[in-house]
Amino acid sequence: MSVIAVLALDGVPAHQLTTPGLVFGRAARDHPHIDYEVRICAGPGLTATAGPAPLRIGAPWGPEGTRDADTVLVTGHDGFRAEPPAEVTAALRAAAARGCRIGAIGTGTFTLAATGLLDGRRATTGWRHIEELAALHPRVTVDPLGTVVADGPYLTSAGIFGGMDVCLRLLALDHGEQRAGETSRELITPLEADADRVRRTIDRELARSSGLEPVLRWMEDRLHLPLTRADIADRAGISVSSLDRRFRDRTGVSPSRYLLNARLERARRLLTETDEPVELIAGRTGFPSAASLRHHFTGLTGMTPRAYRTAHRTG
Incomplete structure (x- = not known):
C-alpha cells in the first residue's frame, strides 16, 4: 500500500483536500491491485477551509503523519506568503531526506519553496502568483507556462485543477499512463452527456450578469x-x-x-x-x-x- 499524506494548513481550498481521495480512491475501486492510503495531516493552526464558504475541519493526523508516507502533497492555504510553521518545514525536509516524493498544489508551491527544497529547480504555481513566486524565491526557476512541473522528486502544479493534475501524474508514475488515463476519464467524462445543455444555461446566466x-x-x-x-x-x-x-x-x-x-x-x-x-x-x-x-x-x-x-x- 502506498501512503499519500496531504499536508494542509489553515485556509486550504476545500477541493484540494478532497481531490486526492477522489483520484486515488477511484483508481483503487476500478483496479483491485492498486492500493492507496490517503491521510489528511493538519499543519499547526488548521481550523477551516478557505472562503467564501469556510468549513470548520479537523484531521486525524498532524505533521507526524508524513513520517512514513511515500508521497507528501502540500496544499495551498491563506497564509502562503508567510514563512511556514517550523513543524511543517521540518516534516517536508525530513520527507525529502528519505527520498519521499513531494508535490505542491497551487500556492502550496510557496510553502515548499520556503523550505529551500526547490532551490535550483523548476517549479510553477497559479498564474496570478507566478511573478510573486519568482520575486519571493529567486533561487527557484519559475515556469510560467507549466501545468504540472516535475523536477526530481518534486512536482508542482498550476490552475484550479492542479490537485487533480498532480494526483493523476503520480498515479501514472506508479501504475502507468493507461491506468491514469482510465481514471481521468472515469472522473471527467460522465459529465459530458449534459455538457452542452449545462454550458448553454451557464452562458445565458453569465451574459445576464x-x-x-x-x-x-x-x-x-x-x-x-x-x-x-x-x-x-x-x-x-x-x-x-x-x-x-x-x-x-x-x-x-x-x-x-x-x-x-x-x-x-x-x-x-x-x-x-x-x-x-x-x-x-x-x-x-x-x-x-x-x-x-x-x-x-x-x-x-x-x-x-x-x-x-x-x-x-x-x-
Missing part, C-alpha cells in the same frame, strides 16, 4: 485568428473601455495580455504533446511567424520553443 466566461471560451476557440480588442468587445456586447475594465477585474490583466497568455499556453501544450514544427505551431496559435512566437515565448520563459520542448521531454 455581465460575466466574461462565454467570451473567454470564444477567444480560446479562435486563438489562431488575429483578434483585436474591438473584436472581443463586439462579441461581449460592450465598449472597449468596459471590456478593459471587466477583464482587469476578472482576470487581473488586459484583454490583449490575456490573449497572449492563452496563445503561449496553447503553444506550450503543442510543444510538449506533439511533434509539430515550431512554424506550424506559430500559425495554430495566432502568431504571425515563428520568429514572433520565439520572441514572446523566450521573453516569458527564458527558453526558446525548441529548448523548452527538449527540456520538457528529457526532464
Whole structure:
C-alpha cells in the first residue's frame, strides 16, 4: 500500500483536500491491485477551509503523519506568503531526506519553496502568483507556462485543477499512463452527456450578469485568428473601455495580455504533446511567424520553443 499524506494548513481550498481521495480512491475501486492510503495531516493552526464558504475541519493526523508516507502533497492555504510553521518545514525536509516524493498544489508551491527544497529547480504555481513566486524565491526557476512541473522528486502544479493534475501524474508514475488515463476519464467524462445543455444555461446566466466566461471560451476557440480588442468587445456586447475594465477585474490583466497568455499556453501544450514544427505551431496559435512566437515565448520563459520542448521531454 502506498501512503499519500496531504499536508494542509489553515485556509486550504476545500477541493484540494478532497481531490486526492477522489483520484486515488477511484483508481483503487476500478483496479483491485492498486492500493492507496490517503491521510489528511493538519499543519499547526488548521481550523477551516478557505472562503467564501469556510468549513470548520479537523484531521486525524498532524505533521507526524508524513513520517512514513511515500508521497507528501502540500496544499495551498491563506497564509502562503508567510514563512511556514517550523513543524511543517521540518516534516517536508525530513520527507525529502528519505527520498519521499513531494508535490505542491497551487500556492502550496510557496510553502515548499520556503523550505529551500526547490532551490535550483523548476517549479510553477497559479498564474496570478507566478511573478510573486519568482520575486519571493529567486533561487527557484519559475515556469510560467507549466501545468504540472516535475523536477526530481518534486512536482508542482498550476490552475484550479492542479490537485487533480498532480494526483493523476503520480498515479501514472506508479501504475502507468493507461491506468491514469482510465481514471481521468472515469472522473471527467460522465459529465459530458449534459455538457452542452449545462454550458448553454451557464452562458445565458453569465451574459445576464455581465460575466466574461462565454467570451473567454470564444477567444480560446479562435486563438489562431488575429483578434483585436474591438473584436472581443463586439462579441461581449460592450465598449472597449468596459471590456478593459471587466477583464482587469476578472482576470487581473488586459484583454490583449490575456490573449497572449492563452496563445503561449496553447503553444506550450503543442510543444510538449506533439511533434509539430515550431512554424506550424506559430500559425495554430495566432502568431504571425515563428520568429514572433520565439520572441514572446523566450521573453516569458527564458527558453526558446525548441529548448523548452527538449527540456520538457528529457526532464
